[in-house]
Amino acid sequence: MTINDALHRLLLDNLTTATLLLNSQLCLEYMNPAAEMLLAVSGQRSHGQFISDLFTESPEALSSLRQAVEQAHPFNKREAVLTSVTGQTLTVDYAVTPLFSMGETLLLLEVHPRDRLLRITKEEAQLSKQETTKLLVRGLAHEIKNPLGGIRGAAQLLSRELPNEELKDYTNVIIEEADRLRNLVDRMLGSNKLPSLSMTNVHEVLERVANLIEAESQGSITLVRDYDPSIPDLLIDREQMIQAVLNIVRNAMQAIAGQKHDMGLGRISLRTRTLRQFTIGHTRHRLVVKVEIIDNGPGIPPELQETIFYPMVSGRADGTGLGLAITQNIISQHQGLIECESYPGHTVFSIFLPLEQGAPTP
Known part of the structure; x- marks a missing residue:
């Protein structure tokens, strides 16, 4: 040569x-x-x-x-x-x-x-919307909590002045509803507490979620475990990550239970893999862990797929729409990424967590 x-x-x-x-x-x-x-x-x-x-x-x-x-x-x-x-x-x-x-x-x-560029563009738009939503929610929460405190205090004062004990039932309703709204607003705001990071096996998290779901579903859901045992421990907050995954799996279980037509026994799969040279935001990571939650439910309506991580957005009439917003916040604090792909009979939530992490994001 x-x-x-x-x-x-x-x-x-x-x-x-x-x-x-x-x-x-x-x-x-x-x-x-x-x-x-x-x-x-x-x-x-x-x-x-x-x-x-x-x-x-x-x-x-x-x-x-x-x-x-x-x-x-x-x-x-x-x-x-x-x-x-x-x-x-x-x-x-x-x-x-x-x-x-x-x-x-x-x-x-x-x-x-192009995947990296397309993902960065999509992530930037998603994060921008998330920050805008946070600002709106915080502003709305401030405007709601101030008068709620006044309403609750006035109801307590009125309760003391009422001559009839039976009339206090009405003031108790006002106080209880004010407390319920305050708790709802607090949940919308989410926790400002930084993750308590420790080296944790991601499969411990998934097994904890699987055990909870098996107890709740009482055999109506088939849980499939597809783990990569070679994945090393991650620096994560174990309890927060359990909450993040549980929100997704519980949504899948409820969606399957609410199906009007017979698609056979409901199935939820928990799968872990590693990916090399994967980009999250503007950072390219040598190795990331990919956790997939896959279900065979009815799927997420197309009109909701772009907004499912927003607070108060839910596909169920009785849903609060806070579970996925909380999940996204937890994953973001771990410098990770969450994505969703859905069509009838197949929904996949993918969580990407870098194996090497810096300081947690507030």
Whole structure:
């Protein structure tokens, strides 16, 4: 290998853009470390493999690659959805450039992941809405709690002046309702207490939730555990995390119980996995834990999916709409992320928690 060849290889190996080189049969000749990281495969072990053994997109995409070889025609594709060999889906932009070397047409693929950018944009919008909602709730809470205190105090004074004990039932109703509204407002505000962090096995949290749900459901729900036992302990607040997961699982149980049609026995799955090089906010983490709560209930109505983490938003007539708002607040304090995907018969709440964490967020 010449000095120039070594320099070219060094440049390719240190590019942050995922780069692959295919021969005329669409088999892998080279991939740089950025591509290995993106596709979660080894370039050395994958050498000579057909492109579909690395990732799949569509039959049309293969035809376009073959046409690029035959006609030496470069092309770009935007927001293509690739499925890696690990089953992970990736949204990417990629450019294909034909190259000529020793009488053969090679294809240079430059792959730019869009998932990170799309997730950052979505997260920023979600966090902005969350902060706006917090300000509105705090302002509303202040305006409600002040007159509530006056109403409660006046009812207590009036109760002392009433000549008939039976009339005090009415003032007691006023006092009790004022207390109920105050407690509701306090729940909307959430706790300002920072998490009490300690090294905890995430499966202890899930098992605690599973035991509670099994006791509440009395056999009407099948709980499926799909754990990755290799996940190390996390620096989390155990009680807060139990509350966060319990809110989601309990919502799933209630949604399944409220189904009008027969979809068979209700099922809730608790699944844990690790993900490498995952972005939360503007921080890219080497390793995160992904906790999925999956149910086969009726799903979340499409019109509610963008607002389910707002306070007072609920799909049930008797719901308070506070459970998921509290859950999101807890996950945010742990520098994590929560996402939801739902359609009839399949709802997934995904919680992402970094394995390395800084100071908790107030």
